[in-house]
Amino acid sequence: MTDFLLELRSEEIPARMQAGARAELEKLFRAQLSAAGLETGDLTIWSTPRRLALIARDLPEATAAVSEELKGPRSSAPPQALEGFLRKTGLTQDQLEDRDGVYFAVIDKPGRATAEVLAEAIPAIVRAFAWPKSMRWGKESASSESLRWVRPLSGIVAIFGEDLVECEVSGISAGFATRGHRFHCPGEITIGSASDYAEKLRACHVIVDHEERQNIIRDGAAKAAADAGLTLVEDEGLVIENAGLTEWSVPLLGRFDEAFLEVPPEVIQLTARVNQKYFVVNSADGKLANGFVCTANIDAVDGGAEIVAGNRKVLAARLSDARFFWEQDQKKTLAQHAEKLANITFHEKLGTVADKVERVAKLAEWLASEGIVPNCDPALARQAAELAKADLVTEMVGEFPELQGLMGGYYARAEGLPDAVADAIRDHYKPVGQGDDVPTAPVTVAVALADKLDTICSFFAINEVPTGSKDPFALRRAAIGMTSLIMANGLRMDVLLTAFQTVLRDGREPNPYQWSEEKRDALDQIVTLFDPSAALKAIVELTKDSNSPEEIAERQQASFERALNTAALVRDFVLDRLEVAQKAIGTRFDIFRAALIIDGDRGIDSDVVRLLARVKALQAFMATEDGTNLLAGYKRAANILKQAGKDAVIPAKAGIAGDGESTMAAPASAGATEMDKALLAALDAAEPAASAAVADERFTDAMAALASLRAPIDAFFDGVMVNDPDEDVRAYRLGLLSRFTGAVHGVADFSKIEG
C-alpha cells in the first residue's frame, strides 16, 4: 500500500473558489480511480491561494486482475457467426473454449500498475476541472483548444510512494519540484513523498492546510485584539477569506482615528470587511472600537509596523469617504432625497420607484386604518412608507447597497422623525430570509407587509411570475416574508381579499372604493368567502344594479375579473410558498392541503393564521388513535358513497331537513339497528359542536367533536350492512354516511389526508 501526492500549483486562486475547488478535486479523483477499479479511502485535500493538494493514502500498487468470460456462438453455427465473435474479442479460434458445443472466450485482464492509472488520471482531472470562471493564457492561447484553468496553471507535483508519476498537461510536466512562499522562499523545493510534503512547505513559509491557517487567523486575531484590551467581532466568513488569501497568515492589530466613530458602526464594519477584509473590534462596553485586524501574508522584517501603517492609511481614506457620504447625505431631508425616486425606473411596466412608494404608502395606511395591522397609526404608516425607499438615492447606499434601510433609519432619526417611523424605515425589508428577525412594531409591520404585498401583486398583475428556477424579482422571498409577518404578528387577513384590494387600489383599475360602505362590505364578503369563479358571478350581480351607466359597469366588471384572477393567482402562490415553508418545519403536506379547504367545496382558506391553527390541530389529531381510526372510517364511508353514486344519496333520507335539524327516525321498515341510532345520535351531537368550534376557531375542540364519532362509526361498520336489501334502509344508511362525511368536511377535507 502506497501514498500518493498531487499538487496543482497555479497563480492566485480566488479565495471564494477554494472550497469548491477542493470538493471538485476530490470528486474527480475518486471518479477517475473508481473507473479504473481502484478504491480510494480517506483523502486529504488542502488549498492555499497558490496550490491545490491531494494526498491519497494506502493505494494498492496495482488494480486487481480480472477475468472476463464472453459467451459466443454454438460451434455448429455458420462460420460468419464465429468470425464476428473472433473480431469482437480479438482472439483466434484456438484460443476459444468449446464447452458442450458453445464457444466461450475467456479474457484475462491483468491488473494495471496504479502509477499508470494515475498518469492518465491527472491530465483527465485537470482537463475536466470545473471552475466558476476559467481562462486561457500564454502562447498556447493562440488556439481555441488551449487548456482553461482558473488562473494560469504553473506546475504539477505527482508522487506515488517516492516515484514520480510521469504525465503532462498542456506543456506542464509533473515533477518533484514546487515552490515555497512567494516572498520568503521564492526558489524551487523538492518534495520526496506525500509524507514530507506539508513539512517541507512549512519550512518554506507555506502552511498548506487551510484549516490550520484558519485557526491561526481566528486565534491570532482574537489574541491581537485581547492583547490591546479589545474584543474581536467574530466573522467566520472573513476567517475563511483571509485564509484563502494567504499562505503564511499573520493577523495584525491596527488603530484608526477615533473621530471616525461618529459614522454608524455598521458602515465602519462594512467598509472594513468588504473593501479591506479586516475584522473590527469592540471595546469593553461592547461598542465598536477604533481598531481593526488585518491579515498579512508575510513575517515582515519590522514585525509588521509598516504593514499596519499602510493598512491604517487605506482604511482612513475609506472611512473619510464614508464620513463624507454620511455628512453629505444629511444635508438633505429624506423627503428631499425621495424626490429623486421619480427618476428611477422600478420596472418598465410598473413605473418609477416613486410610483411604487406611493402604492405602498396607500396600502400601509389602509392596512393600519382597517385594523389588519392592529394598534398602528395610519398616518405614521403612510409617513414611514413614503420615506422608506429614500435612502436608495443617498451616496452611502450608492456605495454600500447592503445598507439600504439601515441608513434610512439613521437619517430619519438624525432629522428628528418619530422612532416608530425611523424603525419602520430601517426594518421594512425584513424578514429577508428564513431565520431573519421578523418585525413586530406595528408601523414597521404595516410598511413591511405593504411593500411585499405590492411587489407580489404588481408583478403578478403584469404576468411576471416566477417559473422554475427563475425568480428575478425575488417574489418567492417576498411571499415568505409576508407569511412570516402574518404569523409572527397574528395578523388576521385574507390573502385573496387583500390581494384583490391591492390590485384594485394600485390605480390601474377603476376603484370600487368610491362605492357606499354597504356595497363595499358586500364586495369584500363575496371575494373572501367563495372561490373566484363564484365570486365573479356575485360581483356581476352586485354591479348590475349600480346607478352607473352600462359601459362603466361593464368596464368595472372586466377590471374586477382581472383583479380577481390576479388575486387568486397571488393567493395560490403565497399559500404554495407557505406550504413549502411549513413542510420544511415538519408539517405534513397532506394535512396542510386537507386544512386548506373550507367546509367542503366552498373555497380555500387564505386566512393564514386560521389556516395554520387548523393545520396544527389537525396534525395533532392525526397523531392520535382517534384520528387515525376516524380517518379509516371516513375513507370507508367515502368509498361506499362513491360506489353508491350521487343519486343514491337522497338528501331527505340523509337524516337532515333543510334547516339542518335532525328529523329522521328509523325508517318504517324498522330495519334500523342500535348502531344506526347510536350514529345518528352521535351526529346530532357532534355536528353542532364541531361547527360551533370551527366558527370560533377552536380547532382542537372541533377535532374532539369529530373524535366522538369514532366509536359510533366503528360500531356502525362492524354491526350493519350499508347495502341492505331494503331500499329504504339502504338509503337511510347512505344518508347517515353522507352526514358523517359532511360533518368531517366541516372541519377539514379528510380526503386529502394520506393513510
Add this chain to the structure above:
Amino acid sequence: MADGADKTPLSFQDMILTLHAYWAARGCAILQPYDMRVGAGTFHPSTTLRSLGPEPWNVAYVQPSRRPTDGRYGENPNRLQHYYQYQVILKPSPADLQEQYLGSLAAIGIDPLLHDIRFVEDDWESPTLGAWGLGWEVWCDGMEVTQFTYFQQMGGFDCKPVAGELTYGLERLAMYIQNVDNVYDLRFSDAVGDVAAVSYGDVFLENEKQFSKWNFEVADTDTLFAGFKAAEAECQRAIEANVPLAAYDQAIEASHLFNLLQARGVISVQERANYMARVRDLAKGSCKAWIDSQSERWTAKHPGWTL
C-alpha cells in the same frame, strides 16, 4: 534619473523613468500617451486594437486618464478627474508575468518582505469596450496599486493569444512610496542645483479646480450631445471607408463625451445603459473592422490562426 541606491524615495517622474527602464529592458517598446481624452490606458489603440490578432506585442506607456465624475475641485486628497496610469501589455502573456511585475515593484522601492503584496481576485470588464479578462487587483498593505488582467476578449472577440495587462495607478503608488497623504504633496521632480523641486499640486491643482467646475457645471450639454452624435456617425463612416484606426478614434471620442454627459447629470439611469450600448457598438465595430483589415496579413504570417 536618481540613483536607486539612496534612501530618498523616487520622485513621481523618476518612478516613471524607472518603470520605463525596467520594461524596456524586458523587451517592451516604450510608447507615448495617446493624444486623445480617454478614461483609462486600456483605451489606447495599442491596447485595444493590438490585443487582437496573433502578432506578439510588448509595449509600455503612460496614459493620462480622465474620469470627469471623479473630480473633487482639488479638495479631496485621493480623488482626481485627471490622473496617470502606467500601462504594460505583454502578448502573449509570459509564464513569469507575476514575477516580472513584482520585479518592477522592487525596482521602484517596494520591499516585499517589509510590505504585504497580495493578489486579490478582481475580474475586469469594460462594458463600453465589450472586453473582459480575469486577474487580480494587486494590494500593497491593503491598497490597490495595480490592476493585473489576462485579457480574454476585446470588442467581443476572443484574444488569441491572450495578452497580460498591467495597469499601475501611478499617483497611488507614488503616494505610497513617498509616504504622503495628499496627492498634491507628491514630489513630482526633485530639486536640481538652483532649480526647485516641483510638487504634483504645482502642476495639477489648478487643473483639478477648473476642470471639475467645467465637467460638473459649465460644459454645454447640447454641444456634448451633438458631439456624441457626430462622433457616432463619423465612426460608422470611417468603418465603411475601411479606416478602422480612424473609426476607433471616434469611438474613444464618443465614450469620453458620454462620460462628460454623466458628470453633467443629464443622462438618466434608464438612458445610461442605452448610451453604453451605443459606445460598445462603436468599439466593437472598430475592432471588427481592424480585424478585417489585418486578417489577411495575420493568417499569412501565422498559418493556422483563426479568429
